[in-house]
Amino acid sequence: MANLARARANGRTKGVGEILLEAEHLAKYYGTDAKNEQQRVLVLDDISIQVKSGEFVAILGPSGSGKSTLLRILGGLIRASGGSVRYRGEEVTSPNTNLALIFQTFALFPWLTVLENVELGLEAQTNLTRTQKTKRALAAIDTIGLDGFEDAYPKELSGGMRQRVGFARALVVQPELLFMDEPFSALDVLTAENLRNELMRLWREGRIPTKAILLITHSIEEAVFMADRIVVMGHDPGRIRAVLNGIPLAERGTKTPAAEALIDLVYTIITQPDEDAADLIAGRVQSGVFGEATPERAKTAAKGYQTLPHVKIGVINGLAERVLRAGGREDLSVLGRELQLEIDDLLPIVEAIEMLGFGEATEGDLVLSDEGKRLAAGDDQADKTLFRQQALTHIALIRQITEDLANAEDHEIDSDEIVEQLEEHFSPDEAERQFGTAIDWARYAELFAYDDESGLLYLEDLVAGE
Ligand SMILES: Nc1ncnc2c1ncn2[C@@H]1O[C@H](COP(=O)(O)OP(=O)(O)OP(=O)(O)O)[C@@H](O)[C@H]1O
Numbered sequence: 182m183a184n185l186a187r188a189r190a191n192g193r194t195k196g197v198g199e200i201l202l203e204a205e206h207l208a209k210y211y212g213t214d215a216k217n218e219q220q221r222v223l224v225l226d227d228i229s230i231q232v233k234s235g236e237f238v239a240i241l242g243p244s245g246s247g248k249s250t251l252l253r254i255l256g257g258l259i260r261a262s263g264g265s266v267r268y269r270g271e272e273v274t275s276p277n278t279n280l281a282l283i284f285q286t287f288a289l290f291p292w293l294t295v296l297e298n299v300e301l302g303l304e305a306q307t308n309l310t311r312t313q314k315t316k317r318a319l320a321a322i323d324t325i326g327l328d329g330f331e332d333a334y335p336k337e338l339s340g341g342m343r344q345r346v347g348f349a350r351a352l353v354v355q356p357e358l359l360f361m362d363e364p365f366s367a368l369d370v371l372t373a374e375n376l377r378n379e380l381m382r383l384w385r386e387g388r389i390p391t392k393a394i395l396l397i398t399h400s401i402e403e404a405v406f407m408a409d410r411i412v413v414m415g416h417d418p419g420r421i422r423a424v425l426n427g428i429p430l431a432e433r434g435t436k437t438p439a440a441e442a443l444i445d446l447v448y449t450i451i452t453q454p455d456e457d458a459a460d461l462i463a464g465r466v467q468s469g470v471f472g473e474a475t476p477e478r479a480k481t482a483a484k485g486y487q488t489l490p491h492v493k494i495g496v497i498n499g500l501a502e503r504v505l506r507a508g509g510r511e512d513l514s515v516l517g518r519e520l521q522l523e524i525d526d527l528l529p530i531v532e533a534i535e536m537l538g539f540g541e542a543t544e545g546d547l548v549l550s551d552e553g554k555r556l557a558a559g560d561d562q563a564d565k566t567l568f569r570q571q572a573l574t575h576i577a578l579i580r581q582i583t584e585d586l587a588n589a590e591d592h593e594i595d596s597d598e599i600v601e602q603l604e605e606h607f608s609p610d611e612a613e614r615q616f617g618t619a620i621d622w623a624r625y626a627e628l629f630a631y632d633d634e635s636g637l638l639y640l641e642d643l644v645a646g647e
């Protein structure tokens with residue numbers, strides 16, 4: 182309804198709701214040139230998505246879930262390894278000319294004024310005269326709130342203003358589709374909020390000359406604030422976990438119970454990457470209110486190998502302490518907001534807490550286990566002992582290394598052996614990171630140590646001497 186109203190205000194009653202962009206069963210592999218089949222990495226798995234006229238769609242997911250890759254495929258900038266993308270029914274095989282893109286930051290030309298930078302967006306439009314181009318650029322500059330800065334050079338502008346120039350350069354094209362890849366994430370909090378509000382006002386008033394917007398973000402609040410539909414992605418491999426209906430356009434930006442409930446639900450889904458999103462949705466709201474999940478895809482998520490989140494012990498401890506102060510249970514969206522943690526920062530901490538048996542994410546809350554409460558309340562030495570116990574019980578890699586060390590001659594192992602084993606499951610970089618995190622945790626737990634120079638792992642005296 183709200184879309185219709187907006188489109189009407191925009192004088193575009195015709196064609197509202199028609200499918201503009203449609204992707205079916207997209208798959209994307211990177212490293213397809215690799216000799217070894219196993220080196221191919223599946224980054225997008227069976228993605229189907231539609232964008233209709235009048236819609237604002239947000240794609241939300243943790244870092245590495247393939248959001249940017251998906252955006253590039255949808256825009257025809259790169260080819261998928263499988264599946265199809267159609268724009269108005271036509272197969273997309275080259276960059277879509279009906280599309281403008283907005284990125285985290287823009288490469289503005291320092292030697293060109295704001296006006297000239299915006300006019301550049303129209304370079305390809307050979308049917309326009311110089312004067313028409315200037316007129317349109319001035320209008321776009323006005324719309325986006327840069328009036329008076331036409332003759333300024335980029336270096337004279339703040340980060341937020343420069344990002345506005347980028348927006349103007351995209352909008353001046355009057356594209357049918359606007360794609361934005363984390364357009365606010367390089368800005369400070371207040372500037373981002375200001376620009377977000379401005380953009381939503383323009384969209385609501387039908388002053389953005391595009392038929393549909395696709396936004397990529399890893400901010401849950403941003404997705405809920407802006408979108409008609411939220412596509413929640415998961416990773417390993419990148420896949421769609423749920424498609425949720427947004428709150429009505431008129432209510433966006435206010436803390437209504439519906440907005441709070443939706444934020445909560447998205448936190449719940451994202452912080453439980455191994456759960457079937459359909460269960461999480463069904464368990465919380467009357468089905469149909471917030472949308473659909475894709476249960477068949479959730480099953481392919483099973484990893485079979487434990488992936489350590491790269492989190493420092495102090496951070497785990499800190500979050501546990503904060504939750505204990507709230508009585509051992511706290512709303513994840515409250516934690517995110519209060520600690521100013523984006524989901525990409527919060528998620529690994531929650532994963533670490535869960536993996537170590539210190540707590541559980543459930544119904545959008547983080548709930549500490551008895552061990553988690555003891556950790557949060559304990560002194561340093563008690564924490565170490567507890568951490569050691571939990572790491573040995575729950576972290577396969579740490580347990581394995583500890584056992585290998587106990588059995589090895591001289592209680593030493595060459596770290597290359599371990600990293601090689603990890604490379605059977607992870608990319609070389611990720612294998613190194615997994616190793617690094619295991620070392621970090623084990624050191625804290627005083628289980629084993631690592632000598633950088635020799636590359637040897639060895640048992641701590643404390644343990645070896647037992
Ligand atoms: N050109 C490339 N070659 C190989 N792997 C790549 C390439 N580009 C991206 N990847 C990998 O594909 C996965 C998805 O990357 P992508 O950039 O699409 O994720 P994203 O969701 O946009 O992440 P972020 O939130 O960090 O921007 C990641 O694991 C990344 O390392």
Ligand SMILES: [Mg+2]
Nearest residue numbers: 248249250362
């Ligand atoms: Mg990205």
